[in-house]
Amino acid sequence: MAQINDNYLKLKAGYLFPEIGRRVRAFAAANPDAKVIRLGIGDVTQPLTPTVLKAFHDAVDDLAKADTFMGYGPEQGYDFLIDAIIEKSYKPLGVELKTTEMFISDGSKCDCANILDIFALDNTVAIGDPVYPVYNDTNVMIGRTGEADEKGYYKGLVYMPCNEENGFFPAYPKEKVDVIYLCFPNNPTGAVATKEQLKGWVDYALANNSIILFDAAYEAFITDPAIPHSIYEVEGAKKCAIEFRSFSKTAGFTGVRCGLVIVPEELEGTTSTGEKYSVNKLWLRRQTTKFNGASYPVQKAAAAVYTDEGWKETKAVIDYYMENARIIREGLSAAGLTVYGGVNAPYIWLKTPAGMTSWDFFDKLLTECNVVGTPGSGFGPSGEGFFRLSAFGNRDNVIEAVERIKKNLK
Numbered sequence: 001m002a003q004i005n006d007n008y009l010k011l012k013a014g015y016l017f018p019e020i021g022r023r024v025r026a027f028a029a030a031n032p033d034a035k036v037i038r039l040g041i042g043d044v045t046q047p048l049t050p051t052v053l054k055a056f057h058d059a060v061d062d063l064a065k066a067d068t069f070m071g072y073g074p075e076q077g078y079d080f081l082i083d084a085i086i087e088k089s090y091k092p093l094g095v096e097l098k099t100t101e102m103f104i105s106d107g108s109k110c111d112c113a114n115i116l117d118i119f120a121l122d123n124t125v126a127i128g129d130p131v132y133p134v135y136n137d138t139n140v141m142i143g144r145t146g147e148a149d150e151k152g153y154y155k156g157l158v159y160m161p162c163n164e165e166n167g168f169f170p171a172y173p174k175e176k177v178d179v180i181y182l183c184f185p186n187n188p189t190g191a192v193a194t195k196e197q198l199k200g201w202v203d204y205a206l207a208n209n210s211i212i213l214f215d216a217a218y219e220a221f222i223t224d225p226a227i228p229h230s231i232y233e234v235e236g237a238k239k240c241a242i243e244f245r246s247f248s249k250t251a252g253f254t255g256v257r258c259g260l261v262i263v264p265e266e267l268e269g270t271t272s273t274g275e276k277y278s279v280n281k282l283w284l285r286r287q288t289t290k291f292n293g294a295s296y297p298v299q300k301a302a303a304a305v306y307t308d309e310g311w312k313e314t315k316a317v318i319d320y321y322m323e324n325a326r327i328i329r330e331g332l333s334a335a336g337l338t339v340y341g342g343v344n345a346p347y348i349w350l351k352t353p354a355g356m357t358s359w360d361f362f363d364k365l366l367t368e369c370n371v372v373g374t375p376g377s378g379f380g381p382s383g384e385g386f387f388r389l390s391a392f393g394n395r396d397n398v399i400e401a402v403e404r405i406k407k408n409l410k
Contacts, residue, residue: 008141011141017041023363023366024038036370037372039390039392049251049317055300059297059301072292072293074293080300081303085260093232093233105294106294124156124158124178125181126158126173127158128170128183130188133378136157139154152380159381162189167191168340168349172204178210179210179211180213182231184216188374192345195227203236205240212231216230217248220250220318221249221321221345222344224343224344230243245259245260247259251305257298321392325343327402328401332389332406335405348390350387358378358383359375369401373387375387
């Protein structure tokens with residue numbers, strides 16, 4: 001009989017979002033007349049914009065004609081998309097990239113997990129707490145950790161608590177670490193990093209020969225011009241950082257699937273015998289072996305985001321969600337809750353009232369307000385006592401959800 005990967009058995013609890021789904025389904029089945037408003041999982045609600053949709057349709061039509069049919073594409077992505085992203089998204093930041101440094105994918109969730117393929121298991125990995133669960137769980141799955149302790153921390157990972165005291169920004173690890181996950185704007189807390197703060201992490205990584213895995217999936221939601229959109233806005237970052245981006249929230253591609261990874265050619269790791277080796281070459285080898293590329297219609301649709309009209313439409317949708325964030329943030333603050341985020345990020349991170357646990361508050365909102373959010377403890381031990389709400393809902397539902405919560409908390 002084939003032996004399974006026992007590392008999966010270390011994950012005692014189910015993945016956070018399926019557990020939320022299970023509880024919501026059970027409630028809905030028992031209360032079929034309840035109108036449940038979902039502000040939990042960060043799925044978008046607004047449709048693809050007209051320019052993006054037309055490009056998608058046109059690309060599908062290309063596949064119906066022999067002279068325009070497209071089969072296998074380049075595993076690292078089509079130049080028409082890579083060039084558009086470099087020109088329209090990175091150059092305005094003062095960041096120069098080569099086409100060989102960008103890899104188009106089917107989403108940053110996969111990339112944040114798959115990047116572990118090219119790093120040895122004896123690397124010491126640091127992650128924030130609370131954190132996007134994929135960072136933690138995939139390191140467990142590949143065998144980097146021991147069992148979890150009573151708090152939920154896995155032996156073999158270095159956790160960096162992010163709390164009210166430190167402004168939800170991680171402190172440098174006391175021990176030397178090799179790989180560091182950073183996410184800004186942050187999921188789940190909505191915190192952002194200044195250029196000075198990112199420079200501190202770049203300096204730390206360079207001094208310790210560490211590599212930063214920088215998740216910038218929500219950079220398009222930054223409203224403050226002083227907040228960097230890319231870690232490569234910091235000098236020296238190309239020597240120590242890999243950046244992930246996604247079209248999921250930026251352009252409503254949660255169901256379409258498209259993302260990208262930047263792996264600078266300057267970035268190096270070491271072999272087991274101490275020689276330096278290009279990380280870019282390793283990722284290229286990994287992708288050309290294990291990935292056949294995002295589909296042609298998807299990449300044509302993604303490229304349309306960066307046309308003048310496409311970006312105008314995309315920005316309008318982003319503004320729509322950020323107005324939702326304002327409504328949630330201001331409404332819940334007026335109700336007496338302590339609220340963070342929701343300014344440069346589409347997530348609102350609130351403190352649960354009266355010392356309630358995160359899951360107790362989840363159940364309270366679900367049963368009494370028929371509103372779904374995300375328990376902070378699902379993102380890590382330091383998330384206990386907090387709760388995440390998403391700004392990706394329909395406007396009318398967002399307004400109604402806030403009013404329900406305000407009424408319940410009176």
